[in-house]
Amino acid sequence: MTHAIVWFRKGLRLHDNPALLAACEGARRLYPVFVLDPWFVNPERVGLNRMRFLLESLQDLDRSLRALSSRLLVVRGKPVEVLPGLWRQWQINRLTFERDTEPYALTRDGQVHDLAQPAGVEVIVCTSHTLYDPDQLIKANRGRAPQTYQSFCKLVARLGPPLETVASPASLPSLAEVTEAQYPIPSLSELGYPAQPEAEPSLYQGGEHEGLRRLASYLSDPARVASFSKPDTDPTAFEPPATTALGPYLKFGCISVRTFYTQLQAVYAQLKSHTQPPVSLLGQLYWREFFYTLAYVTPNYDQMVGNPLCRQIAWDDNEPALRAWAEARTGYPWIDAAMTQLRREGWLHHLSRHAVACFLTRGDLWLSWEKGQAVFNQLLIDADWSINASNWMWLSASAFFHAYHRVYSPITFAKGYDPEGHYIRHYLPVLKQFPKQYIYEPWKAPLAVQQQADCLIGQDYPRPIVAHIEAKERNLGRMRAAYAVAP
DNA sequence: TTGCTAGTTGGAAGA
DNA sequence: CTCTTCCAACTAGCA
Numbered sequence: 001m002t003h004a005i006v007w008f009r010k011g012l013r014l015h016d017n018p019a020l021l022a023a024c025e026g027a028r029r030l031y032p033v034f035v036l037d038p039w040f041v042n043p044e045r046v047g048l049n050r051m052r053f054l055l056e057s058l059q060d061l062d063r064s065l066r067a068l069s070s071r072l073l074v075v076r077g078k079p080v081e082v083l084p085g086l087w088r089q090w091q092i093n094r095l096t097f098e099r100d101t102e103p104y105a106l107t108r109d110g111q112v113h114d115l116a117q118p119a120g121v122e123v124i125v126c127t128s129h130t131l132y133d134p135d136q137l138i139k140a141n142r143g144r145a146p147q148t149y150q151s152f153c154k155l156v157a158r159l160g161p162p163l164e165t166v167a168s169p170a171s172l173p174s175l176a177e178v179t180e181a182q183y184p185i186p187s188l189s190e191l192g193y194p195a196q197p198e199a200e201p202s203l204y205q206g207g208e209h210e211g212l213r214r215l216a217s218y219l220s221d222p223a224r225v226a227s228f229s230k231p232d233t234d235p236t237a238f239e240p241p242a243t244t245a246l247g248p249y250l251k252f253g254c255i256s257v258r259t260f261y262t263q264l265q266a267v268y269a270q271l272k273s274h275t276q277p278p279v280s281l282l283g284q285l286y287w288r289e290f291f292y293t294l295a296y297v298t299p300n301y302d303q304m305v306g307n308p309l310c311r312q313i314a315w316d317d318n319e320p321a322l323r324a325w326a327e328a329r330t331g332y333p334w335i336d337a338a339m340t341q342l343r344r345e346g347w348l349h350h351l352s353r354h355a356v357a358c359f360l361t362r363g364d365l366w367l368s369w370e371k372g373q374a375v376f377n378q379l380l381i382d383a384d385w386s387i388n389a390s391n392w393m394w395l396s397a398s399a400f401f402h403a404y405h406r407v408y409s410p411i412t413f414a415k416g417y418d419p420e421g422h423y424i425r426h427y428l429p430v431l432k433q434f435p436k437q438y439i440y441e442p443w444k445a446p447l448a449v450q451q452q453a454d455c456l457i458g459q460d461y462p463r464p465i466v467a468h469i470e471a472k473e474r475n476l477g478r479m480r481a482a483y484a485v486a487p
Numbered sequence: 488t489t490g491c492t493a494g495t496t497g498g499a500a501g502a
Numbered sequence: 503c504t505c506t507t508c509c510a511a512c513t514a515g516c517a
Contacts, residue, residue: 148514150494231496278495287495351496402512406497413497483512491517502506 002027004094004173005087007079008034008072009105010129011098012057013208014064016165016256018126023096030173031090032065032072033183034058035079039104041191047378048193049346050248053206057252058185060207070172073183080111087121090177096124098253101134101296102385131162131257131289134296145293152290153277161265165258203345204248204381211249215260218244225267226274228281235351236418238341238426244281245347247382250288261285288387295386302389303370309399313482315361315368322367324465325360326375328428331457331464332410333440335359337427344427346381354395358408361396362479364471369396397479404479407472411440430461 006023012034014020023030040046046054062072075082086092095116100109109125116123127133138145140159146152189195219225233242249255264281268274277283300306304313324330328339338352348356353376359365360372369392376392377383393399414423421439425432431442433453438445443457443464450456457463 146514148494151515154515229496233496283495354496401494403494403497403510404512405510409498412499480511489517492513492515494513498509500506500508502504 002094003029003090003092005031005033005092007095007097009100011253012061013254014168016128016259018128018166019096019098020169021166022124022126024169024173027173029176032070033075034072035075035082037078043193050381051193052188052202053204053248053381055185056206057254060209062185068172070175074185075183079108083112084115087119092121094122098129099125099127129253130292131261134293137293138297145297149278149290153286162258162261165256165262204347208254211254214246215255219263219267222267222271225281226271229275229279231279234417235349236414236423238423241349243349251382251384257285291390292386295389310393311398316366318367321365321465322371325365329462331462333424333428333431334414335410337424340427342379346379355408355413357392357395359410362404362475363407364466364468366475369398405476410468415440430455
């Protein structure tokens with residue numbers, strides 16, 4: 001007689017969830033469990049927006065389970081400590097979960113695995129967070145991860161399409177020995193997060209239903225799918241953003257990447273022509289997969305030291321400059337507006353991420369990409385360990401990207417998209433009244449213009465913390481020196 | 488072994 | 503305002 005736990009971590013969905021199906025298979029009892037690990041429940045590590053998104057996703061999952069006469073059990077504590085108690089209490093003999101390749105998860109799951117075996121609990125691990133099994137990709141590539149995106153694309157072309165999606169369960173085995181009052185979904189304030197300001201509703205509502213709705217909505221415009229070209233999208237667009245903004249839903253597995261792939265291929269099949277990787281929508285799914293594969297097999301992937309892919313660079317240590325960047329006080333309106341959007345909404349357009357990352361590292365402030373990575377990890381709803389580390393190495397020219405003389409200008413880059421400065425005025429209302437010729441460089445405005453705009457630079461909005469042209473020239477020299485050392 | 492090619496998304500100056 | 507050209511770069515993958 002099978003009593004099973006399906007352990008949700010990512011993969012917060014009923015559709016295309018092989019671990020859920022494996023738990024149900026022939027089981028008399030099914031316990032759907034999410035373990036709120038105190039390691040994650042920490043506003044410094046997981047910011048307000050992401051924690052809220054997670055709780056919303058858990059609520060949505062709970063509603064879906066209740067529609068099938070079950071519910072979600074949210075257990076508080078470290079998984080290695082609470083799971084053994086639960087499987088004794090519920091006489092569990094099967095545990096299923098989705099494979100997670102991040103280092104913290106690999107360690108955690110390995111420990112749980114080791115505890116389950118002697119307790120007579122069969123462990124079933126399913127791959128569904130990525131299109132392909134990363135081990136399969138590595139094996140098919142002669143034991144190493146593809147080092148370039150192109151070679152990754154060649155590899156998946158050789159392997160053929162990913163595994164097909166699996167159906168949602170039509171019914172679930174029942175729960176027992178759990179009262180309604182036990183294992184509730186906590187509120188943000190119960191977890192020690194500050195109460196959400198009334199005026200700031202979240203732009204990204206968590207959950208499988210919302211994720212699938214947004215996916216369907218995006219794919220319902222074939223012309224947009226056909227012409228999607230990531231580098232050509234506008235980072236200053238915010239109502240709505242210029243890309244899919246489905247990252248948060250993929251990060252938590254509210255939508256399955258394989259479902260995304262399948263539905264996207266169905267749209268492509270109806271089109272006469274469409275864009276291709278790397279810039280296409282499919283290309284975005286492949287970037288995700290490429291970075292997951294690299295991060296899986298590379299030691300110390302989120303650090304410079306001990307990371308064989310990462311160029312060793314003597315970054316400065318400058319806590320005030322780091323704080324100014326993180327708190328949107330650099331004095332460059334485009335950079336500060338983007339950092340404000342990140343902090344307020346938990347999401348940023350890809351090119352905005354590029355611009356602020358370049359500014360922090362090789363462009364202007366010469367601070368370590370690891371510092372920026374930590375801020376993004378805290379503030380982004382879609383903070384994804386593998387992808388975040390990859391992009392920070394990319395932008396800081398520490399790996400993958402080497403044309404380090406290509407530096408994003410904190411003044412002219414966004415001006416090309418938004419000469420009026422709508423984006424800046426929206427996120428930095430203090431600058432709202434500046435005329436357009438000064439909106440990207442308000443420190444250049446004559447005092448009379450500053451007074452007219454009701455914003456004195458150095459008082460109401462900071463002066464630039466660094467002179468861009470001079471900093472860029474100096475940093476180019478330091479980059480050249482770093483590259484001159486053998487890799 | 489060596490040489491060749493191409494790579495997701497820049498900026499500034501000048502026509 | 504739009505287009506072209508130059509600036510000056512490095513490496514994985516492959517023939």
